[in-house]
Amino acid sequence: MKQRKLHGAKVGTLEGAIGREAMRDIVGSIEGEYRRYKALGEGALGQVTDAQLCQAGDGSNSLATIVWHIAGNLASRFTDFLTSDGEKPWRDRESEFVARAVTRAELTDKWEAGFAVLFGALGGLDDARLHGTVTIRGVALTVHDALHRSLAHTSYHVGQIVFLAKALRAGEWKYLTIPPGGSAAYNQAPFAEKPPR
DSSP states (O other): OOOEEETTEEESOHHHHHHHHHHHHHHHHHHHHHHHHHHHHHHHHTTSOTGGGGOOOTTOOOHHHHHHHHHHHHHHHHTTTTTSOSSOTTOOHHHHTSOOOOOHHHHHHHHHHHHHHHHHHHHTOOHHHHTSEEEETTEEEEHHHHHHHHHHHHHHHHHHHHHHHHHHHGGGOOOSSOOTTOHHHHHHSOOSSSOOO
C-alpha cells in the first residue's frame, strides 16, 4: 500500500494513519467533554453569592466542598497519571468533605489547579499510551477506562454543583442549558452541541 500524508504527516498506511487520528480524536473528545463540564460548573458557581459558596443544606455538601473533592480527585488521579497509582499517598480524601469557609478566589484557585493537572496529563497522551494500563487503589484499568471513569465522576459532581446552585438562587437562576419552553428556539440555533475549545 502506498504511503500517504494525513494532516502533513507521512504515515506507512492510510489505515494506520486513520487509527492514530481516531485515537487522538477520542482523547480530544474526552477532553472536550471535561471542558464542557468545567464550563457548566463555572456557570453555576458564577451565579451564587460568595456566602452561598460555603452554605450547605440539610445533609448535603456545600459548593466549596464539592469543588474541593473534584479538584482533589483530579489532582490525585492525573499527577503522574501513567506512572503512579491514581490514589496518591498525599491525598487526604476525607478532608475534602470537611465543611470549610473559603473565599471565591481560593475556590477558583482550587478548581483551576485540579483541572490544570487533568489537562496537562491529557495533552501528553499518545496512541501507544492509550492502550496501556494505570492503577487506581492498586486496581489495573486501561487508560481509556480510567478516563471514562474520571469523566463520569466529574460530570456527576458538576451536576450536583448545578443542582445546588440552582436551589440556592431560586428565582434568580439563569439557565445554563435549554430553558423550559426553549427547545424549539434552541433547535433552530443549537449553540452548545460541541464543547468549548
